Amino acid sequence: MAAAKPVMVQAGDREVRVSSPDRVIYEATETTGEVTKLMVAEYFASVEDGLMRALRERPTALERWTSGVREGMKLATGPQDRNADAFYQKRVPKGAPDYLETATITFPSGRTADEICPTEIAVPVWCAHMGTLTFHPWPVRRDDVDHPDELRIDLDPQPGTTFGDAVRVAGVARELLADLGMAGFAKTSGNRGIHVYVRIQPQWDFAAVRHAAIAFGRELEKRDDGVTTAWWKEERGERIFVDFNQNTRDRTIASAYSLRPIAGAPVSTPVTWDELETLTSPSGFNLFTVPERLASDGDPWATIDDEHHSLQPLLDLWDEHPVELNFPPDHPKMPGEPPRVQPSKKVESHWDSDGNRIED
Incomplete structure (x- = not known):
């Protein structure tokens, strides 16, 4: 059967091309229907107000599930996971549109990278075209990438x-x-x-x-x-x-209004404190329900930037x-940091007072 033709999705003032629109990203569950790549792109466009509040002007890594989400699939977390099904994209992918803007960030190693910096909703929608489900923004704005806000x-x-x-x-x-x-x-x-x-x-x-x-x-x-x-x-x-x-x-942490790679297309969803007190399960917050919730009730984080x-x-x-x-294991050893060894495996005589291993 011939592949479905690309579809244009309205994203703010732009139309964004989405290829393979009928590709199944989430299979149907007992409580939710099947989710296609086109539906993911349309979802991001529909939650513009909340999603852009979370991403605007922030360097953002992408969590890309280009083949969709299935039980047993693995997300790569390092070079050892070359055969994984999904991966983090920390640099701007090839073929990015000319309206996509970037920010230069510095990793703990001292290396730098130009990372996507969303400034309009067309960018997350294009990222959906690239298989992105989850956005991982830095806690900084691009005008000062070394001081979190x-x-x-x-x-x-x-x-x-x-x-x-x-x-x-x-x-x-x-x-x-x-x-x-x-x-x-x-x-x-x-x-x-x-x-x-x-x-x-x-x-x-x-x-x-x-x-x-x-x-x-x-x-x-x-x-x-x-x-x-x-x-x-x-x-x-x-x-x-x-x-x-x-x-x-x-x-980084999955942003507000990001999808998560779990059956049912759940969404990381802002809630009011009163709502959270009575919430027994987050399972009702998903791609099918969150757009209507945002449209009818507004974003619970609407005032987050006020102070x-x-x-x-x-x-x-x-x-x-x-x-x-x-610190995390991929971070350089830092002054005063305890030994990076499980407590149950630690032999005190093998470590000096600064947490460095004593060589035999």
Whole structure:
């Protein structure tokens, strides 16, 4: 059978060409219908207000599932995954349209890259044409790529915990933010977790923002014994992990209104705090339901840019207990960082006081 002809999708003031429009990206489930590539492109166009609030002027990596989402498919996370089905695109793909703008970012290694920087909805729609389901924006704007304007609190349920546990902890996080004089905005992760964003004044570097996230997590641990900041999985137990490293340079979180590569085409969806309190499952937020929700109720994050907070209250908490925690494994070893070895495998005599392995 001949391949379907490309289709033009209206995206703001532009028409964007989408090839293979009938390619199945998500198979039908018991509760949702089949999703084609054209439907993904039209979805992104339909949530312009919320999606562009999350992406505008931000360097953005793309999570590309060019063959669609199927059970057992794998996302590449490094050079060792050459045969994976999906991958992260951190540099501008070939064939990008002339209206697509970029931002130059620097990785922890010191290397640089020109990354997509969405300035209009036609860009995400073109990215859908390229197989993108999830957008991963940096917490910076392109006019200052070294000073984040977002603190990102990632509440990640560990085995043995539930979405309800994440909701409870998010409520505690809201109270803590209020005590610090900060306003947080919550969204579902698109799976079981919850993300809380705080707009901050862009005057601190990534190291300071990461320390603020650690301090926040430690304070949250004091208020709820179902919370942990333990980096090693074997130490987390059945608790909600505050992933402080999501605030490290070149670590990103799925944006608001991004699709997630899970059956049913779920969406990472902003919610009000009152709504979150009564939410028992995020499964109702998907490609089929979110556009109507946004059109009828508006974006719960509509006021997120109205105020940018000082990070100083959290940095004061860090100064009370400035003990470093592990960085991601692909990040250069940092001063004061604990040894990068699982606690159960650590032999104290093999490590010096600075966390460096002693060679035999």
